[in-house]
Amino acid sequence: MHYIGNGSSTSLWFDNWYLDGPLLSKWSSRVVYDSGLPLNATFNAIVLVDSWNWAAAMSINLVEIKSRMTSYNPNSNIEDSIRWLPSPNGIYLASSVLASLRASHPLVPWxxxxxxxxxxxxxxxxxxxxxxxxxxxxxxxxxxxxxxxxxxxxxxxxxxxxxxxxxxxxxxxxxxxxxxxxxxxx
Structure with missing residues (x-):
């Protein structure tokens, strides 16, 4: 079970809390309009204590977003945390930045x-x-x-x-x- 923090400072549309990355990187701004939530909404706008509190889905995109969130369990008692995603342990290191920027290729024979x-x-x-x-x-x-x-x-x-x-x-x-x-x- 994957728990998400209280979302008091996490942007609903722009932060990387969702399975496929930020919502607006995958869907158009039309999904914001269809949700009835403002562009500056935080994650806690869709959480009620420890369950989801989305409005009725007004579009196929919102239905898809909601259906992919079943593996997430919101929890308003857990504080938000920042993770560096390119690093396996979530800690920011210069080596993880370099590794994320460098393309990996097999060594040539020479x-x-x-x-x-x-x-x-x-x-x-x-x-x-x-x-x-x-x-x-x-x-x-x-x-x-x-x-x-x-x-x-x-x-x-x-x-x-x-x-x-x-x-x-x-x-x-x-x-x-x-x-x-x-x-x-x-």
């Missing part, structure tokens, strides 16, 4: 290649940008500034793009080959 404990942050950031195809190559800059020359700055013969710089360009391929030979991995 995560540990880029972000590891001994990384150099700027290098990891640049590698992350490269893996995501977000480096400011000339083909990307050209989309925003049509006057930018799009030929590769290294070989001066092809369109500068991520694929060209890392896999096709003869100049960068020669550098990668020398680095791999130097470290004995090629």
């Amino acid at each position: 995560f540990k290649l880029v972000w590891f404990p001994q990384n150099i942050p700027i290098m990891s950031f640049i590698l992350w940008m490269a893996v995501r195809g977000r480096l400011p190559t000339r083909d990307r800059i050209h989309k925003y500034d049509p006057e930018v020359v799009t030929t590769c700055v290294l070989c001066n013969s092809h369109l500068e793009s991520h694929a060209h710089l890392f896999f096709v360009c003869l100049f960068s391929r020669a550098i990668w080959t020398q680095l791999l030979n130097y470290y004995g991995t090629h």
Whole structure:
């Protein structure tokens, strides 16, 4: 059984006491008119000691609201309390704010290649940008500034793009080959 406090300061229409959130976030202001209650009504306007005291339903929306309230048991002897809904225990914490704002995504396979404990942050950031195809190559800059020359700055013969710089360009391929030979991995 879910108990609701006395509602002396809880807004009937705007506060989050209802199962689906604030009433006016789900239904139009027409439901206020149909209820016969003012827009600034508090929750205690629909409670009589420990039972509901709604006026006769004048609309299908009010019938739906009332039918979904059967699991609630109002109790005028319980004080109102404030709960932070994104937190499982109702306590406001900065970490619960961050968790509610941050979208959760599964880790990509290359995560540990880029972000590891001994990384150099700027290098990891640049590698992350490269893996995501977000480096400011000339083909990307050209989309925003049509006057930018799009030929590769290294070989001066092809369109500068991520694929060209890392896999096709003869100049960068020669550098990668020398680095791999130097470290004995090629």
